[in-house]
Amino acid sequence: MTQLNQTTRALLAQVRALDHMSSADKARIRGGLAQKIRMSVAAGAAVTLGTGVAEAMRSSVLGNLSLWSPVATKVIAAVAITTAVSIGTVRVTQSRHEAVIQPHEVKPSHGGKATRAAAAPAVGNIGVPTAQPSTETLVPVEGSTPTPTVPAPTKGSTSAAKSVSSSENEAVNAPLNPSAVSAPNRATEEDRASASDGLLAEISAVRQARAALRNGNAQRALQIIDSIQRSGTFGTFDQESVLIRVQAYCGLGNRAAAHDIASRFLAQYPESPLAAKMREGCAFDHEAAHTRTLPN
């Protein structure tokens, strides 16, 4: 084995003889060590206390954090990520919804009338969802429909019908041209997706309203139409919704309202494929009868 030279060996021997811990260092370190051991023993005793204390600590949030810090860290991280994703989803949903509503609010309505958003009737507290409309969230509200005690239609009943309900007028005054309210201006993927969602909601609402009418529940049909119009989702089936509204008023016996709405619809869209159906309803029964009874 290679040997160290003599000078080096002498140096190492000197260091071996002289390089030692001072008594002051030894005492100081001993004091610190005793303190650390006491703390360690105390901590160990605290950890190994009765199971009741340990269980109590585990059951508390603080205990969980202190005893299971690695697990707690992971759980907190998972919750944080989930929350962040949820917030992001809500934001995206909101932005999609705004993308649909925004053109309605900005674009002037047909014939200089109130915009669709403004046309939302301020009657009752119908639970209109802020995001995707759902019929499950609809709740019946008194006052949103005219009472059946409206006088029987006469020649002068048009003006009376106008004052039946502001919601009716606003609903009728709302733009009926689908192109005015649907079709988002920006052809981005997000807008297209939201438009598709809105269309699906609209189809669903019209189907449910029709089903309600078939089942003789005109009130429910009106609520569905009111709700979906208030959400700003209507566009493609605007004319259809007006027809359902007229039929619903007919079902409720409110011919005056039905007549008023149908008249304005026919004035606005005389060539509409739904015009014939508008005339077939109760809204013009009295006129037909009146025409029939007119003396020659």
Place this chain on the structure above:
Amino acid sequence: MLGQAACDSSDVSARPDDLQAAAVSFANLYDAHADFVWRNARRLGARPESLDDIVQDVFMVVHRKLHELNSRESLRAWLFSILVRTIQNHRRSLRRKDPHVRSGESTLDPAYVADAPQLSPHAMAERSDAVRLVLQALQDLDADKREVFILSELEEMSVPEISEALSVNTHTIQSRVRAARKQFEQALEKHRARDEWRLR
């Protein structure tokens, strides 16, 4: 606890079975081996400001694991293995706090040389120079060679004992000792030359 038991600090055998037979307390073990841990911590490159913590941490591990000590094991070898791991942990901790801390960097302060009030100032200076020179040369060695050199040349441990302390086979220890001696001589020569140049 420690101070109370330290009152009867008798000589401690290096063998754990002897320790058990003599019912030597942990405090006695500290008194007998604190110096071994302290000086080798310096030689392994522990920073002066970390020395106290390192020695305490080593004995904390000893306190916790004394019952695990194998009766055939050398106490010094066991202590040295704990010391090496403790210093590594401290360096990692320091690097986390300050990424610019260099591994094995040691501030060589002559004040850390053991107190000996009976020595003359000249002898003190001479001793400080000798210790400083050896510590500087040790820091130039590779980590594995430094450990082997300290145990072999400064602690004068046998090859089997070093092998036990470092968990390395005896052949490797022998080859490392040879390489370490050569490297240490070169490092020493370099530092002496530098000192001579400074004193010119």
